Structure formats: structure tokens, C-alpha cells
Amino acid sequence: MKFSKQREMILNQVLNYPIHPTADQVYTALKTDNPNLSLGTVYRNLNLLSEMGMLMKIRIADGSDRFDGRTDDHYHMVCERCSKVYDVELDTMKALKSCVSDKYGHALTEITLTLKGVCAACTSCTPQTE
Amino acid sequence: MKFSKQREMILNQVLNYPIHPTADQVYTALKTDNPNLSLGTVYRNLNLLSEMGMLMKIRIADGSDRFDGRTDDHYHMVCERCSKVYDVELDTMKALKSCVSDKYGHALTEITLTLKGVCAACTSCTPQTE
DNA sequence: AAGCATAATAGTAATTGTTATCAGTATTAT
DNA sequence: ATAATACTGATAACAATTACTATTATGCTT
Numbered sequence: 001m002k003f004s005k006q007r008e009m010i011l012n013q014v015l016n017y018p019i020h021p022t023a024d025q026v027y028t029a030l031k032t033d034n035p036n037l038s039l040g041t042v043y044r045n046l047n048l049l050s051e052m053g054m055l056m057k058i059r060i061a062d063g064s065d066r067f068d069g070r071t072d073d074h075y076h077m078v079c080e081r082c083s084k085v086y087d088v089e090l091d092t093m094k095a096l097k098s099c100v101s102d103k104y105g106h107a108l109t110e111i112t113l114t115l116k117g118v119c120a121a122c123t124s125c126t127p128q129t130e
Numbered sequence: 131m132k133f134s135k136q137r138e139m140i141l142n143q144v145l146n147y148p149i150h151p152t153a154d155q156v157y158t159a160l161k162t163d164n165p166n167l168s169l170g171t172v173y174r175n176l177n178l179l180s181e182m183g184m185l186m187k188i189r190i191a192d193g194s195d196r197f198d199g200r201t202d203d204h205y206h207m208v209c210e211r212c213s214k215v216y217d218v219e220l221d222t223m224k225a226l227k228s229c230v231s232d233k234y235g236h237a238l239t240e241i242t243l244t245l246k247g248v249c250a251a252c253t254s255c256t257p258q259t260e
Numbered sequence: 261a262a263g264c265a266t267a268a269t270a271g272t273a274a275t276t277g278t279t280a281t282c283a284g285t286a287t288t289a290t
Numbered sequence: 291a292t293a294a295t296a297c298t299g300a301t302a303a304c305a306a307t308t309a310c311t312a313t314t315a316t317g318c319t320t
Contacts, residue, residue, distance in 0.1 A: 002287050002296050023278085038299040043278065045297095061189030061242040064277065077236050088234060092226045099222060105250030106207050106216070112191040114242040120235030132267050132316050153307085168270040173307065175268095194306065 006037060010045045014055055015069040020076065020085035022064040058085070059112045079119035086119060136167060140175045144185055145199040150206065150215035152194040188215070189242045209249035216249060 013026050021029070027042045046067050050057040058066040058076055066085055068076075075088045093111070100106055143156050151159070157172045176197050180187040188196040188206055196215055198206075205218045223241070230236055 004286070004297055006298070036299065038301095040279080040300080041298060047279095059191030059244075061191050061244070065191075077230070077234065077238075079236075080239065086234070086236070088230065088236075090226065090229070092222050092229060096220065096222045096226075099220070100207070100218065100245060104207065104216070104218060105253065106209075106218075106245065106247045107253060108207075108245055108247040109210065110244075110246040112242070112244040112246070114189075114191070114240075115230060115236065115238055116240040116242070117236045117238040123235065123237060134268055134315070136269070166270065168272095170271080170308080171269060177308095 006034075006041050007045045007049070009034065009037075010042055011049055011054060014046070014049075014067050018069055020058060020066040020068050022066055024064065026067070060114050061112070075113050075115070077115040077117065077119070079122055080116055081118055081122040084119065088115065136164075136171050137175045137179070139164065139167075140172055141179055141184060144176070144179075144197050148199055150188060150196040150198050152196055154194065156197070190244050191242075205243050205245070207245040207247065207249070209252055210246055211248055211252040214249065218245065 009030055010026060013029055014021060017029070019025075023039070023043050023046055026046065027037065027039045030037050030042075046055065047057070049055040050067065053071060056068040056071045058068055060066060060078060063078070066076075070087070073093075075090050075093065077086045077088050078084075079086070090113075093113070097108055097111070100108060139160055140156060143159055144151060147159070149155075153169070153173050153176055156176065157167065157169050160167050160172075176185065177187070179185040180197065183201060186198040186201045188198055190196060190208060193208070196206075200217070203223075205220050205223065207216045207218050208214075209216070220243075223243070227238055227241070230238060
């Protein structure tokens with residue numbers, strides 16, 4: 001496996017701007033200074049880096065996938081108003097995992113949890129997006 | 131709101147064959163006896179019936195949406211081998227909901243939880259799909 | 261039962277997010 | 291420096307879903 005400039009740029013973009021960006025957001029951010037960067041390259045590398053465990057892929061049921069430089073055990077909440085993605089620590093998820101395998105005999109390999117709602121900031125303010 | 135034959139057929143198909151079908155599965159099943167049924171009609175009605183609360187839409191992050199005639203509080207597990215969708219009762223999810231709003235101040239409006247893995251049947255057998 | 265307003269349909273085209281293809285280019289080991 | 295090959299950019303392909311529109315069905319009114 002070779003390490004190209006593009007791959008390094010893409011990884012750093014996710015690490016340095018931890019906004020849980022989509023592939024397109026990464027692409028747009030880097031495009032300005034690298035006009036011939038290709039969207040396919042961004043997708044390919046984000047997926048590769050996720051498989052290698054250097055990034056976490058956040059799958060959102062009704063939206064684009066997002067990517068997270070933080071790879072330890074945590075979950076996400078998507079605000080419907082400002083559409084930001086927030087980290088969420090959930091001890092109950094550990095209990096849930098063992099509960100499911102005990103009760104149903106399912107061997108879990110992946111848990112996709114998407115919490116949607118209105119975040120604290122948006123709740124206390126006027127709507128930012130509508 | 132008018133109640134067309136198509137809408138009734140589509141609803142009954144989901145209610146009578148509780149396999150958590152995709153829009154395309156509903157379409158294919160009904161198409162044989164109704165050759166000029168349109169896929170768009172199936173999508174439109176499944177979504178409408180879900181909004182009306184007569185069906186539950188199951189959003190799967192990396193696959194097609196599925197529909198469930200059972201609309202009470204429960205979750206789903208998708209088997210990676212046989213790709214069936216199983217109902218899962220999770221008391222911990224109630225705890226999770228109040229936990230999230232208490233701890234983060236997020237008002238939750240929708241929870242999409244997709245459990246992936248290998249179901250009990252597939253675990254005890256030879257792989258059915260690969 | 262006939263007429264009428266309108267909601268719903270079939271068929272098609274458009275959209276969106278993502279992946280595949282492939283000729284040319286960059287990277288790394290020798 | 292050279293050679294092997296992994297990677298890139300550009301474009302096409304793809305799958306799931308939604309939008310569009312002329313036509314048809316539904317249900318109300320009389």
C-alpha cells in the first residue's frame with residue numbers, strides 16, 4: 001500500500017476538522033487548493049481509511065455517510081435543525097450488545113444507531129434552518 | 131384522501147406477509163396479478179401509510195428501506211448471511227431515550243437502530259449466502 | 261344515476277449518493 | 291534510474307428513490 005498526497009490530505013482533513021464531514025464536504029474543502037482532486041478519490045480513500053481503522057464511517061439511514069477521526073466506542077446524534085452531528089457516549093449500548101446476543105443468539109458485527117432530533121443549542125434558540 | 135385499490139393491496143401485502151419487505155419486494159409480489167401497477171405508486175403509498183402510522187418504515191443505512199405492519203415500539207436486526215430482518219424487543223432503548231435527553235438535552239424525534247450480524251439460524255448452519 | 265372536483269395512477273424522467281472502469285501518473289523498492 | 295504496481299482523475303454506471311405529467315379512478319353532490 002502506497003501513501004499518496006491525496007490520501008494524506010483527506011485523512012488530515014477529517015482529523016483536523018472534526019465536524020463529521022461527508023465525502024462531498026471533504027472534497028469541497030480540499031478542491032480549492034487542489035483543483036484536480038477527484039470526488040472518486042475522496043470516496044475511495046475515506047472508505048479505505050475506515051476499513052483500516054483510521055477513521056470511523058458513520059452511516060446515516062436517510063442521508064450521506066459521514067466520517068469521524070475518533071474511532072473509539074461512541075455514537076452520534078444528528079440535529080434536524082442545524083444538521084450538525086454530535087458525539088454521544090452511551091453506556092447502555094454495551095448492555096444492549098450483550099443483551100441482544102444473550103436473548104436472540106444474534107452475533108452482532110455492526111451497530112448503526114442514528115439519533116435524530118433537535119440539539120440543545122437549537123432548542124434554546126430560534127430555528128437556524130427550516 | 132381517497133382509498134384506491136392499489137393502496138389497499140399495498141397495505142395488505144405488508145400486513146399479510148410480515149417479512150419486512152422492501153418497496154421493490156412489494157411491487158414484484160403484486161405485479162404478477164396487477165401487471166400495470168407502477169413502482170412509483172408502491173413507494174408513494176408505503177411512505178404515505180407510514181406517515182399515517184399504519185406502517186413502520188425501517189431505514190437501513192446501507193440498504194433499501196423496509197416496511198413493517200407492526201408499529202409498536204420495537205427494533206430490527208438484519209442477518210448478513212440470509213439477509214432476513216428480525217424483530218428485536220429492547221427494554222434498554224427506553225432507558226437510552228431518557229438517558230440521551232437528560233445527559234445531552236437533545237430532544238429525540240427518531241431513532242434508527244440497525245443491528246447487523248449473523249442470526250441464530252445461520253450461526254448453527256452452513257452459510258446460506260456469501 | 262350522472263356530473264364534477266380532485267386525488268391517485270402509470271409511465272417516464274430526473275436526482276442523489278456512491279461505486280466501477282480504465283488509461284495515464286505517482287510512489288516505492290531495487 | 292528503472293521497473294512493478296498502487297493510485298489518480300474523469301467519466302460512466304449504478305441503485306434507490308422521488309418528481310413530473312397526462313390520464314384515470316374515486317367519492318361527493320344533486
